[in-house]
Amino acid sequence: MRYTAVLFLVLFGLQAESQESYSTLTRKALEAMWKAKDEAGYKKSLGMYEMAFRMYPDSIDGTGLYKTSVLASILKDHDKAFQYLTPLAGMKTDESGYPGWRYIVGKYSETEFINLLSDARWHILKQQALKDKAAFYNDLKNKENEFYNIKPDSLEEIKDPEILYEKMRCFNPYQKKLQRNYSVSFKINDSANTSFFVHLPVNYDPVKKYPLLFFLHGAVRNNALADFQLAAWNLGGWNRYYTKYADQNEVILVFPKASRQYNWMTPDDGFFMIPEMLAMIKKGINIDDNKVFISGHSNGATGSFSYLVKQPTPFAGFYGFNTYPKVFTGGTFINNITNRSFINFSTDQDYYYPPNANDDFTKLLNGLNADYSEYRYNGFPHWFPKFDESEPAYQILFNDLRTRERDPFPKKISWEFDDERYGNIDWISDMKLDTSGKRADWHKELNFKITSWLEYDKKDSLIKIVVDKNAFDFPRKSGKIMAEYQDNIFRLKTSGISSLRINISPRMVNLEEKVCIYINEKLYFSDKIEYDPSFMLRTFKEKQDREQIWVNFIEVKI
Known part of the structure; x- marks a missing residue:
């Protein structure tokens, strides 16, 4: 038992050393390829790759086959190029997960292998690569369809809005995944x-x-x-x-x-x-x-x-x-x-x-x-x-x-924005800006100065440099809201905002009683809110959020 364990460790160590040596040789070969300026330089790089292949045949990878085939193509050695291209193209995936067909019909393939394009063997490889590509994408599509495969739902058939709301909360059309x-x-x-x-x-x-x-x-x-x-x-x-x-x-x-x-x-x-x-x-x-x-x-x-x-x-x-x-x-x-x-x-x-x-x-x-x-x-x-x-x-x-x-229904919200695409936060949505007037006293910018930064010099040493910059930029005027609700009463303070919507959930308010909205201490709304099934269905289908479900909204112009 002890002998077996020792033998395993020795073999494991030799395998790791072999892999490291293969990696070292191919890295040096790649560096030689980058430095090559003429035929002699490319031959040198190709020879280094082939030496690594001979010394460590069990370590040959897709990257090595790809680089050697490119080098052989540059040197117009068609036989050697196809010697390496053929097994490469046949790989289902290489060590990086790339399918082999990408090396033949990829974005830069015909540029990299331009010297091989007139060879009949290239045509044969390309035709097979196109078939492999089609099969690959077909498999992807089938798996994507399976990902979205769910049981049909019947939400739109439910007429009672309160039942619809409860069905949305426990909505589960999902199925097992392959x-x-x-x-x-x-x-x-x-x-x-x-x-x-x-x-x-x-x-x-x-x-x-x-x-x-x-x-x-x-x-x-x-x-x-x-x-x-x-x-x-x-x-x-x-x-x-x-x-x-x-x-x-x-x-x-x-x-x-x-x-x-x-x-x-x-x-x-x-x-x-x-x-x-x-x-x-x-x-x-x-x-x-x-x-x-x-x-x-x-x-x-x-x-x-x-x-x-x-x-x-x-x-x-x-x-x-x-x-x-x-x-x-x-x-x-x-x-x-x-x-x-x-x-x-x-x-x-x-x-x-x-x-x-x-x-x-x-x-x-x-x-x-x-x-x-x-x-x-x-x-x-x-x-x-x-x-x-x-x-x-x-x-x-x-x-x-x-x-x-x-918390899908926070009691308090503080939100500032300068782009109406982002005038939404939890139960407040569709806020519109009006920055023409004076902003409120409580609507202030927060910022600080950065006086030093780290950067690498020409020797790749990290040095500290002196800078004078604000942490944040404010290229546009903004609007801000501070809002809270309790006991069916919403109290909002606004600055630079012309209108907004308050979305309503029965987990926020009692729908049997009036909802009141005060904005900047002025009463803007006081009435009961009813379920709106069409609004519920539309917003639920958009986000499919079973926790943050809105049953209606109140639109307010300030």
């Missing part, structure tokens, strides 16, 4: 499409409601939209601890794909995506409406923060790793954070946002009694999630997620 992982297509507009990837808990039960966590990726300016995604792209690497703790806590993970133009940071063209994706997801699987969360890293963390400040209604809480806490498409109305919560995991060697600014930001939010926490990890750069030492941060995140729930 997969754990789904790539779901998402239409941005008539010319742009992307996708989101859904990872379900083991033994997903459609009878049970599950928490859901969006992860927003960073580097949005260097990313491109993708019409499909695969598990290998999302569940490992920097995201490994999301996967680990989501599986342990039965949390559904969702990974959207953004780009420079359509994202959650700037510009505003793609900001609608996450709430819209959530509404789509709720049509296929059983989500706990009061336990939907957003997290992200870098630009994704800034996105998480932006949803908190601009559009938090469907979400319970927000998290960010290495966050830049600022709205880049308008004003950063920091008081809006008091409606939800945010946990920031920062590092002391972050070029993206400096520790001194995080300190001042935390002080500002503590002064507002906001539900905000910052955890500082010293000795780590911006790419903190890459390190194993980041694991405790994920434990904090999921511990918070387990116990936190959204």
Whole structure:
């Protein structure tokens, strides 16, 4: 028994060393390829790859086959190019999760393999790749259809509005799923499409409601939209601890794909995506409406923060790793954070946002009694999630997620906005701006100065530089509301707002009695509210939120 264990360790060590050696050789070969300026340079790189193949044949991967086939094509060695291309094209997926057909019919394939296009073997490979591609997308579509497969509902047939309301609250048309992982297509507009990837808990039960966590990726300016995604792209690497703790806590993970133009940071063209994706997801699987969360890293963390400040209604809480806490498409109305919560995991060697600014930001939010926490990890750069030492941060995140729930009908609301698309928060909606007059005395900007920043110099050393910048920008005039309700009475204070709607739920007021609305101490409404079935159905179908159900609304012009 002891001999077997020792032999296993020796073999395991040799295998790890072999893999490391293969990786080292292919990395050096790739560096030689980048440096190559002529035929001799490309031959040298190809020879280095082939040496790695001969020494470690069991370690040959898709990336190695791809690079060698490109090099052979450049050198016009057709036989050798197809020697490597043929097994590559036949791969169902490579080590990165890419299907083999993408190397033959991908965006840049004919450019990279231009010297092979006249070879009959290229035509044969391409025809098979097109068949493989069609089969791949057909499989994706079938799985997506299965994701949305639910039992037919009969809500529209219910005539009694009170019964309709109760049916909405316990609405459950969901069915078992055949997969754990789904790539779901998402239409941005008539010319742009992307996708989101859904990872379900083991033994997903459609009878049970599950928490859901969006992860927003960073580097949005260097990313491109993708019409499909695969598990290998999302569940490992920097995201490994999301996967680990989501599986342990039965949390559904969702990974959207953004780009420079359509994202959650700037510009505003793609900001609608996450709430819209959530509404789509709720049509296929059983989500706990009061336990939907957003997290992200870098630009994704800034996105998480932006949803908190601009559009938090469907979400319970927000998290960010290495966050830049600022709205880049308008004003950063920091008081809006008091409606939800945010946990920031920062590092002391972050070029993206400096520790001194995080300190001042935390002080500002503590002064507002906001539900905000910052955890500082010293000795780590911006790419903190890459390190194993980041694991405790994920434990904090999921511990918070387990116990936190959204209050769908908060007694008090404070909301400020400068774009009418975001004039909505919980039971107040459709707020319209009128910034022509003088703002109220209590309607004030909150800001602070940042005087130093971290950046890398030419030697890749992190240095501190002096800056003089405001933490937030306020490019437009804003409107603000402070509202509360109790005992069928709503009291609102407004500044820079011309009209709004108050959405009504029987969990907020007694519908047997009059509802009164006071705005700036003046009575604007006093009457009973009845159920409106058409309004109920329309708003429920849009959001499918079984906790935050509106039965009618009151529109007020100020």
